[in-house]
Amino acid sequence: MARSIAILYFSGTGNTEALAEDFRNEFRKKKKKTELIRVEDLLSGKAVFRPKDHDLIGIGYPIHALSFPRIFVRFLRDLPRAQDKRTFIFKSPGDPFGNGGSTAYLRKKLNQKGYQVIYETTLVMPANVFFRYPDSMIKQLFLHAQKKIKQAVDEILHNTVRLQKNNLFLDIFTEFFNRGAHLACYLFGKEMRTTKACNLCLVCVKKCPTQNIRLEQKKIKFGRKCTLCVKCFCICPKNAVYYRGMKWAIVKPWYDLARIMKDRQIRPDHLTPRTRGYFRRFYKYLIKNQ
Template identity: 30%
Template sequence: MEQQITIDKSGIWIVYFSGTGGVKRITEEFEKQLLEKKFFVTRHSLDMSSMNNQKDSYQQIINDTGLIILLYPVHAFDAPVPVFEWIGLLPHVPSLPVAVVSVSGGGEASLNKASRVRCIKALEKKGYTVFYETMMVMPSNWFIPTNDHLAIQLLRTLSQKTEQVVKKIISGSRQRTTPHFLIRIAAHLISRLEETGVKKFGQGLYASEECTACLWCVNNCPRENINMTDRIPRFGKKCMMCMRCIYGCPEQAIHATTGKWMVIKQGFSLSQLEKRMTGVEPDSLEKFKKDALWKGVIKYLSDNDEE
């Protein structure tokens, strides 16, 4: 039998990346629940501004940490770039326990299963013990929007789903997945292809005449990739296609040229979704059961216990 990990009440370091707020909401729920259980929690965003401020103190944080929980959105069946940058900056620490929580729009279906493989390998190379991994689901901010009736159920069950995951993590029970090697290869190839796509996407971003030069995009880009010159936002080479500037622009003035099909036309906002669905009893899951596209989401919502 696999050895159980012992999680004590020493520090938990919650590290997360969130482009458009889905992972941030889950992270906040993790933090709230762990604080209620009297754990000492430090939360760290992988936006470049907070990474620059803190990267010199990673060794110090690690010294006071008994467990790391890493959360990130699945981007093309992989973890996004800031996760690998953060792992690259971590000191080698033999056996420090890590739980990896990926968050996707499609659930643990098909190629998404492979979305933790590369980052877990990178953590293990530095000596960390990844004892637990899982997938959580939030509304999709990419390509195909999640139906409102499913999306609102994802938000309304967030606290309960987090509770299940937190319980497993702090119990120290081992949960690891091994996706089929063909799935791993396919996911790997697609994510490498996506790297080129992301570059092109970033080069094609532009602001239309609705732009008021309010600086929202400049101040909120997680890669510090946008500068304002002559009241026009200029996009640099560090775009990672998180979609924050496009969906978050108060004037909806930022647009993509290459790869615009990946942007949800009507925008993406969790708070607007909640407003639209206030007082609405969502359609039952039964109604969506024949829709292969949302298989992973239905499974996630139907499971009383995660996995």
Template identity: 25%
Template sequence: MILYFSGTGNSKWVASLLAKKLNDKSYDICAIDDEIDLTQEKQIGFVFPVYAWNVPEVMLKYVRRMKKQDVFTFAICTCGADCGKALKRLSKLYHLDSSYSVVMPNNYLIASKIEDLSVITKKIADAKNEIDTIASEITARKKVYRVHEGSLASLKSSIINWGFNKFARSTKPFHVNKQLCNQCGKCASMCPSKTIELIDGYPTWHDQCYMCLRCFNHCPKNAIQYGKNTENKKRYCLDEYL
């Protein structure tokens, strides 16, 4: 059983591909209402994106609530570059036999611009190879810690992550360009934190969200903006590159 959280599809893709290779199932934790029965599972995996070198709050909350099982357990963090100590942090909540990072295209496009096509295609090709390796190591029950922690990992995963949660998760800068918005409502229906409400057909954001950027990246009209500098930025959607 692979439990995943994914904002813009990278982690979902990793979880699905790995589940296929392991002949296992993958489930989106945001789509599970009741606690899932894991007592018959032979292995449990977690897949999620790294947020500011740490585990997204939604994943932490889910794992904290889980009943622990005595089976082979692994976690994979997807990242644009590096993950810091995210997997060490998760391993304090749930025993992990193996921990991995898989580098994928960066979706944090409110603070940076989209990577070049060559970079994105290479990351996806390398990720496929890495998933093959991970699948064989999990099958062999090998205990592995292969994580791109990056430089200053402890600092980034502690103080900088604290700063991100305190100052960089405000929904206030989200707004919609009404000239571009076609009022399709996709943003509200796909938001995993259910924080978007349509008022007169246009999205408005409540105070709390996961900062997954699904609304921002997947709006079919690129109508959703964050702050002042995102109007002309290309968005990221994994499906365009598969």
């Protein structure tokens, strides 16, 4: 039985953070001491993580190009070694397609560092790129994720082993696609710009998890360390950050998960047995047991 739990997570726009907080709440209800640690705080030395202080580790991340975000390359490299540490993974894609991609590579890397992945769960959340889902669907997805977290916490504490079934094709495709995306972060991250609406409040500079944004000669400049988490787009109070050549890629207007969850007028009933077309697989994801 786990006594102390550490949940290490990365979240660009708040979805994975909301899930991590939910995991913490559920573990705390079971009287388990649980600590949340942001990956970027770990990398910058702001937070300390000692595997021996915990007997269960959670790792959470948003899906970027079928797998983990670029910042995880450094995270995995710097993660302190552990010994047979029980670990669970939760990932938050914006679409149930492909189960969020293979976790074979991540599991292998964690295993090499002494983290034994015993449980995985995919928690579909609103997409922060391409499509702005309706508020009622956003609420429905998050409520469903909360239900799954409750079940996951029960199962993890009862030592249930639940691992995603990967296959060779998915493993190879995911790794190929994801590495391409990491290269794209390097190449295209620099292509962010700010419009005239920018008032140099520097929120983006302060909050960028990879310290990729700086003020230079009274202008906001973007570097090559971008992890494409799109936090700068969503936190800009003036909505002034955009991606050169791909303005359409980021969802607008931005959704406020906390507001949507609080608003009683928003009913979580967008996906129904009658849902067809693009969103049909979202409904199928809702009715699947796991």
